[in-house]
Amino acid sequence: xxxxxxxxxxxxxxxxxxxxxxxxxxxxxxxxxxxxxxxxxxxxxxxxxxxxxxxxxxxxxxxxxxxxxxxxxxxxxxxxxxxxxxxxxxxxxxxxxxxxxxxxxxxxxxxxxxxxxxxxxxxxxxxxxxxxxxxxxxxxxxxxxxxxxxxxxxxxxxxxxxxxxxxxxx
Amino acid sequence: xxxxxxxxxxxxxxxxxxxxxxxxxxxxxxxxxxxxxxxxxxxxxxxxxxxxxxxxxxxxxxxxxxxxxxxxxxxxxxxxxxxxxxxxxxxxxxxxxxxxxxxxxxxxxxxxxxxxxxxxxxxxxxxxxxxxxxxxxxxxxxxxxxxxxxxxxxxxxxxxxxxxx
Numbered sequence: 377x378x379x380x381x382x383x384x385x386x387x388x389x390x391x392x393x394x395x396x397x398x399x400x401x402x403x404x405x406x407x408x409x410x411x412x413x414x415x416x417x418x419x420x421x422x423x424x425x426x427x428x429x430x431x432x433x434x435x436x437x438x439x440x441x442x443x444x445x446x447x448x449x450x451x452x453x454x455x456x457x458x459x460x461x462x463x464x465x466x467x468x469x470x471x472x473x474x475x476x477x478x479x480x481x482x483x484x485x486x487x488x489x490x491x492x493x494x495x496x497x498x499x500x501x502x503x504x505x506x507x508x509x510x511x512x513x514x515x516x517x518x519x520x521x522x523x524x525x526x527x528x529x530x531x532x533x534x535x536x537x538x539x540x541x542x543x544x545x546x
Numbered sequence: 547x548x549x550x551x552x553x554x555x556x557x558x559x560x561x562x563x564x565x566x567x568x569x570x571x572x573x574x575x576x577x578x579x580x581x582x583x584x585x586x587x588x589x590x591x592x593x594x595x596x597x598x599x600x601x602x603x604x605x606x607x608x609x610x611x612x613x614x615x616x617x618x619x620x621x622x623x624x625x626x627x628x629x630x631x632x633x634x635x636x637x638x639x640x641x642x643x644x645x646x647x648x649x650x651x652x653x654x655x656x657x658x659x660x661x662x663x664x665x666x667x668x669x670x671x672x673x674x675x676x677x678x679x680x681x682x683x684x685x686x687x688x689x690x691x692x693x694x695x696x697x698x699x700x701x702x703x704x705x706x707x708x709x710x711x
Binding site: 401402403404405406407408409410411412413414415416417455513546 | 580582583584585586587591592593594595596597598599600601606614616620633635637646649651653686688690692696697698699700701702703704705706707708709710711
């Protein structure tokens with residue numbers, strides 16, 4: 377009987393020790409943290425202009441064109457292989473000094489990917505995404521802008537000016 | 547002979563306390579069974595998404611309730627110690643794959659409870675009785691500081707939160 381009790385008590389004590397040990401419980405969980413840092417985007421003029429020069433009025437409807445290759449070239453720099461949305465004014469108005477008389481302008485935009493020279497131009501649709509192709513450590517896209525002027529027979533002589541806006545965004 | 551050996555083994559194992567028990571043997575013992583403690587990720591994430599370098603230093607935050615939710619389960623009304631640390635994030639994998647420049651940044655966690663109480667690492671909190679268990683919701687957000695000239699790339703790190711009785 378004494379032996380039985382000794383066993384029983386030893387067992388209870390063992391359970392008590394074991395319980396205390398098991399009660400020192402610890403657990404952990406983890407979460408992955410992610411951050412993507414991308415190069416900022418910028419657009420800058422490279423060369424050219426949208427100066428149509430002097431046009432002699434001939435009292436008829438005339439269309440004066442400037443091809444994108446003869447217009448202004450822009451360089452877009454950003455994160456390689458990332459796409460950018462290109463938006464621009466498809467139409468605009470040039471205004472005559474003082475009088476404010478208008479002259480309609482229609483833009484024409486193409487890109488040559490990451491090539492600075494005018495090779496294999498592709499038409500750029502307003503509001504569409506284009507990829508910045510890797511060139512060394514940057515992603516590049518070259519945009520070329522030309523356009524045309526609709527000159528009416530009644531257009532009065534003078535200097536006409538306007539602003540063309542082009543925007544790029546990730 | 548065997549019994550006496552066993553008695554000897556138990557005597558050695560529980561020497562002082564057992565010896566005291568021998569003088570007052572009743573066959574009763576007290577056992578307090580404690581529910582095991584666990585912490586699991588329930589929902590959300592700690593993804594800061596894409597951040598565009600602007601040429602200036604910037605700080606980005608994920609509010610805790612927009613971050614990751616963890617559920618602690620254990621013994622009702624028992625206090626648990628919650629521990630965690632800042633995490634260093636790096637873009638080493640990205641740099642290795644792309645040949646880009648390596649960089650590091652520090653993630654500073656912000657941990658709150660359901661009631662909005664901010665938890666610091668090492669704080670003890672009581673598990674709220676819920677059914678037969680004690681539970682506690684822990685929300686984790688945090689902030690990172692991006693240097694003006696932070697190298698670009700995909701930065702990753704592992705946030706670890708531990709709980710103990």
